[in-house]
Amino acid sequence: MNKLVAKEQFELGVCYYPEHWPESMWADDYRRMVEMGFTIIRMGEFAWSIFEPQEGNFQFGLFDRAIDLAHSYGLKVVLGTPTATPPAWLTEKYPEVLNVTYEGVTLQHGMRRHYNYSSPKYHQLCAEIAGQLADHYGNHPGVVGWQIDNELNCEISEFYSESDHTAFRKWLQHKYESLDKLNEAWGAVFWNQSYSDWSQVYLPRPTPSPKQPNPHQALDEKRFISDNTIAFAKIQADIIRAKAPQQWVTTNGLFGHLDSHELNDQLLDFFSYDSYPQFSSIYYDAAEVNPLRDRGWGLSLSAVRSISPNFCIMEQQSGPGGWVNRMDMPSPKPGQMRLWTYQSIAHGADMVLYFRWRTATMGNEIYWHGINDYHNQPNRRVREAAQIGQELVASGQAIVGTVTQAKVAIVRDYDNEWDGEYDVWHGPFMWQSNKEWFKALQHKHIPNDVLYLRSKTTLEELTRYEVLIYPHPAILADETAALLDAYVLQGGKLIFGCRTGYKDKRGQCYMRPFPGAAQSLCGITVEEFTMVKGTRLPTFISWADEPELLTGADSFNEILQVVEDSVEVMGSYASDYYAGKPAVTRNQRGKGEVWYYGAVFNEDAAVQIINHLGLQSPAAAWLELPTDVELQIRESDSSSYTFLLNYSKEPMAILLKEEKRDLLTDQLIVGTHTLEGFGVLVLY
Template identity: 50%
Template sequence: MGKKQNYNWDKLSLGVCYYPEHWDEKLWREDLKRMQSAGIGTIRIAEFAWSKFEPTEGNFTFDFFDSFLKAAEETEMKVIFGTPTATPPIWLTEKYPEVLNRTKDEILLRHGARRHYNYNSPKYQELCSRIVEQLAIHYGMHPNIIGWQVDNELNCEMNEFYSESDTLSFRRFLQVKYHTLEKLNKAWGTTFWNQTYTAWEEIYVPRHTISDSTNPHEVLDYYRFISDSAINFCKIQSSILRRYIRPDAFITTNGMFGNLDNHRLEKDCLDVYTYDSYPNFAFGMGADPKNSIDLNDRKWSNNLSEVRSICPHFGIMEQQSGANGWNTGMEAPAPKPGQMTLWAMQSISHGADYVSFFRWRTCTMGTEIYWHGILDYDNRDNRKLEEIKGISEWTEKLAKVTGAEYCANIGVLRDYNNIFDSQLDKWHQRLDKNSGMEIFAACQLTHTPMDYLYLQEDTLAEELLKYPVLFYPHAFILTDRNVQLLEEYVRQGGCLILNCRTGLKDETGQCPMTVMPGKVSDLAGMTVEEHTFVGPNDEDVYMEFLGKRQEAPIFNDILEVNAENSRVLGTYLGNYYKGRPAVVEHPFGKGKVIYYGAAFSRENVKALLEYTGVISPYGNIIDLPEECELSVRTKGEKAFLFVLNYSKNPVNIVLKQPMLDLKGGAEAKGEMSLAAYEVRVFECLKSSIQEAGL
């Protein structure tokens, strides 16, 4: 297995994002002292301050941040220093317009916002390298700078690039990958609609067509190219930093955004990964009124699980502390009393050992005047600052949790081929989005902690075997290597759950003339006889699964058993394929494969969790209502159970064995009440949760 991180925080701690260039120098020392009195020991600075270092081309000055860092030294404030490449200055973009990104309509994205550059401009790479080197030389050994952030939110706002530099780089990317136009034409299926290329110069990044029906195989490679470009841009900077900064200082960047292999980014460029967590974004977005409970901000735990797959002991660079919004949109309410604590503990429960709030004070100017911080415009102490003090007290009590491992007994497999394909293929997208959230919801509501595992070039079967059950939803693209991993996992005793549309495509995104599920047909012991969307005029389609009536949503594969030892676990109850197999189980080696012919819903995932014996693994030591999330972290002989109440109402929980309540510092057992948005953390012996079935 390749390295995931080579930096770990030695103690759970708090930070905040601070912009000294926004405030009068007279406020600096007062601000830093107020932060420390609230328990904040680290600040992030400088990620948008290029002009403070290079006001005109080639003229460097460090006076401003030298003065600020002197204040940081005097107050013993630790610093994470940002490279300022997310916002090139006006002198740069005016003199070198080739550094600007363009839209698909070839409109330049002009100066005045942020992230208006492109990764592949040789001139921008040159100027970024120069400013980063100047900063690293000047500040690299500074005693208060404990870490460096590369750029800011790579691929945020714009994760597509259409500049001339991108087209030239895309051609080079394709030449390295395919070597010849003959191989490229075959991979892209260019005989369709007469798209055959006869020279490399004929190839561009995707452009508008009459119906914007760009070649999907080209777009799949284009997304891979964007990811490669962003990683290369980050590596240019991290490589420079490594030559000059203190050996004990870490390099990070803050994510997680699309069209980007974040796992490779972390491995190739960073020491540790950090995430920007804004749970308020989840309120009202895509909520399903049919559901008995709306997950809302709890959905952010799904994102945190993704982050944990990149870096098990990550940091939060921006943790929500106020209402969200720009003057151009994105309206969200202020956190209610207790929600800042809830959301910070949500991050910590999933593996964060550092939490930095955004931001110290709400900005009085610019696009982010409605993106509120801990303090409001008036600069007075408020309930949010008081709540930060309470969170700081929590971190002291949770010091022993630092470095603890998140504990899950089921995994959900993902890979970037299928992620990129689901972005361009609307059929794939609908299925992937639905099933992914429904697996997460089922695990949340049954208190069955889950992990994401990304299949990468260095993934080993041993990593998969940590989980008795793995879901691999809608794996349209199956590679030979991933199939070998799956076979080894099942052969050694794992239970693999696949579902509809598995094995439809090859790595180019084409649909080969093979019987689905393609490369895993023998492993699954079945084939797909026919398939269909559940149409708008169809009656709701259900199946009988293990004697129970279950929904079979969105898309149905009608299955055919092709192995003697395969067993039909479910049959369709409606439509023209009534009575046909819907779920097939096939033993393979010491394990088994379950092929579920429909998309996943929280109800059918619950049924699968029950059938495979992994549902609610802590049910014999703690009883929780659906409104609560359960996260478990283990370290040494100890286990730490985080119970988070996302409800605006009090809830009751039951501890079925004595545990240490870290909030009160006393032993607890039996029924107890959690207030609205309250979090409790219980310590017990790791052996007690192992006895619970893990």
């Protein structure tokens, strides 16, 4: 059971590091937190050498005092296991716990996440510190939950120590049982890579072409890293479950080479996420057309919601962000911190903790600004956090446990994500198409989920949605195609993009006409194809019902050939030597339909398909919104809340055709209403 759903209040709080501040400051800090409406704090995740200054010498005095005092002020405590930063005494005495790079360089003490997940010694030491903490705090009335480690696979998500090579070999032996099956799965006959003894098998290692391993080996490497990460976290989760059964367990992600869905299913009460919308200013592509910027962070929150429909934000951005040498994010403008908080809540968060209470005065994060500045004097961010706190004290209980609603899902899967890191013939396309579809749906005010297809995904899970968008699943097993076909036959609408269906689970190409496992669903084959780059000029598609309308056919073009009478050509190429050839098709299949788009999606193309599908905002009957305002809906059996989020600094006019009440202000609203710049409404 997701223990957030059962909560009776919305928890708002902050990350706090008592070891960073004089003890004389703690009481004043806690008092001000409570006055701001905060109810929960996180601590301890980087404090191993305080809990265990020498091996086997456990000291709890500092955190006993910090937790006892927090409890006396009515603050709940989330305690982190400190295994993300093994102390210097540990790495000096047991260097085998350190991580090693692909090139063979051992990563040393001095930052964080400098360990590997495979070392038996590190397993032992982590079990010991987790057990000691759980013994000591498992019945503490102030401790309500645990965060395992911190940001698994952040900073680095590849591991090449001797322990990792050994663990990978054992993982492969379990998966394939024999070298013959391994050689077949890896296509080892190519370039004479066949193995005759298990001792010859390693994780990818440097080759004559830099970082260019066997692609099937590289895919299995990512699967191994995920399983190995979960096994590492399980050591701590099992101990805490046994010793602290009344306290919940979570951890914070979302990072690479980790099946976070499986992690959550196996180990956690709910998933947690660290939300920093202005990371978008770092990763923003200056060439992108009509960018969403921080609004686009909702796509990541949608992915988190697919793991845990009601989740925790363990770190919510509260100020300008940056380490000494990277991530130089600007300060939130007035109202943006509040906007981002409600962005997280609108997408499913039932608990939010800001990072951090006060900006660190030392270390790499001296510019990762918290709510309070170094001087600890009142500032705009403190006032804004207090406003949010007071709003959620009054209204948060109504929101907790409601679930975000959507009839459209963008479909992903881990195999294609991991394979696509190496395979440039499909990997980059997924991220572009996801972003462009999200953008189109956002501007149409159509909420969407992200749905990860897994071996345990059921038809019932798919039929929650009217439309599934699965842009470029190069790896598509026959059983997955059959599940998608069942979804379509009962009435679902399924949308594919180019590079669909031509690989099996091993990452090997089918000896079938494209789109491989999806051919019968789509009713087409691919006559030929090309990358659109280099000597290839940008190409365009003309839509059958609007021939004069041209939209870009981005990055990759597949020239389609209709093979079933049930297929209708919805768009044709309008340029290059294949002008006039089919580019977009729709196959009526059973009660549903399957679209195939022979390029990488852009917003214009997505809008065309949305219009053909007749998709509308769920609030279209009573609400008119400008494109700058996001709409999200959270519902329970008895209530429905419509979140409106203005991502513009300018006021926006909205039109309500029915009278609604704003949950945050208790104001009745009808007719034309001005939503302030970076403003928020929660209507019911």
